[in-house]
Amino acid sequence: MANTALAGSKKRKSNVKFWHREGFVGYMFMIPTLIGFTAFVAYPLVVSVYTAFTDWDGVNAPVWVGLKNFKYMFTEDPIFWKSMGVTFLYVIYTVPISLLLGMALAVLLNKNLPGIRIFRTLYYLPSITPAVAALVLWMFIYKSDTGLLNLILSNIGLPKVGWLTDEKIVLISLAIIKFWGVGSMMIVFLSGLQSVPVDVYEAADLDGANGWQKFWKITFPLITPIFFLQLITGLIGSFQAFNEAAIMTKGGPNNASWLLSYEIYQSAFINYKFGLATAEVWALFFVILVFTVIVFSKSEQYVYYENE
């Protein structure tokens, strides 16, 4: 009896020692993040606060100029507000429709029918296509005189569209490419749908709920965490869209696709105005932050977490 008690206390002691060492071990495992966070998040954030208030060509030392960059950006720069508007439009075109389309397609394919796996793969294929490969392909499809889309339109008697040359159309054309790659959103929704337990539906079946009711009352609330995550990442991604402008349109026509990220790239790495570029980055960041905070504050009301 006494022996076991002794063994027990010994064990407890080694337990305590073990858990004490946990702090040290934990931080050993954290080393990648400790370095990564310091070097690539914290330090850059601090530096870029300062850089935004300087003139800096990237070679000589930055010169403090106070609010000059912001003043120039908001009041004189002919392109900044246009670029901001273009970016907003692009986000409004792409994010809501991608989310709804991705979810709708996931629901459509979340049924065990013969051949369904093949269809899931086919829907996902476009989003496997590397961004550059996809953009080059769409450039070819959008060609104004001889591209596939305009050939099809003219063959069924419709007028040709200046997909990448008409400033009213170009953002929609870019959005269509995004919708084409909606498979990546779809597959995340699909994985979420498949993690919904089947038994919750049985109760609903007994109550005689129809498909529409079942989706909005049962399925949707259960996948709100994924919906929420996709909304946030979708917003952040679309606000930073860059490749489309850089590869396909060079911001044109008439700056109608001059996305903010492209403007930042131009200011920094083409015109070597790193101070101005950083000020533009902060404007972009501020907008994204406002959207993220709004989404987060609303999330309390509708995002369902299993563990609570």
Next chain:
Amino acid sequence: MALGKKGHELAVKVIRYIIILIFVVPMMLPLLWMLSTALKEGNMVFTNPPQWIPETFAWENFSKGLQTVKFWSRFVNTLFITVLCCIGQVLSCMCVGYAIGRIKFPGRKVWFYMIVGSMMLPGMVTLIPVFKIWSALGFVNSYVPLIVPAFLGSPFYTFMVRQFMTTIPRSYDEAARIDGASRLQILVRVIAPMCKPVMATIVVMQFQGSWNDYLAPLLYIIDNSKWTLAIGIAQMSNTNYGVQWNTLMAADVVYLLPMLILFFLAQDFFMQGLGSMNSAGVK
């Protein structure tokens, strides 16, 4: 009436198939057009009406396209970067995810929120200062800026690993600990084998990320011989001498092939790994 119910179910099934088939068309047509163009002779590219199946298959487009884009040297460059980034992300995110998810060290909560916070931080915000760090260290025009960050744990993958690991009962750690295993041994021998889905997800996503990446190589790689495929192909579409669309599409097809193969290999694990994102959210 009973027949009516069965008939109703069948009708719903048929309608579902029809809708699925309707959506397949816009999803697949661009890719088929890419393949078809890649196989056409130069003078057949712009026929009206569009020709879906080439009269003669111009296989030489592939050799020409690969040559124009200097495919093999760029393929090696891109693969080198991509494979190292995948290894780096898996190693670092598994370690950090394990610490955040399963080790009770002081400050764990704070670090978790820092990770979630930096997950939300737009990459554009740190782009310029990070570029300046690398150029001050003299690593511009090398692969270091493209590879090293992958060994420091992407917040998003770390978050995914953490979410996945919280679904594994803690008793596994405790049992292994009683057998005298260290934390590292527990991670490598016990927990990691159960995390294959999430590791596969990281590999697929990071492979896609590095393989596709356009902005980072554009900023950091100057020498033509060090370019990646993304830069090479984007460049090829931007020449002033008239684009050879058939050879460009051929190069495009070969460029996307590795992604396709990887996806088919990892498909099942990948889907499982994604499923874990729904659990517990960002709380």
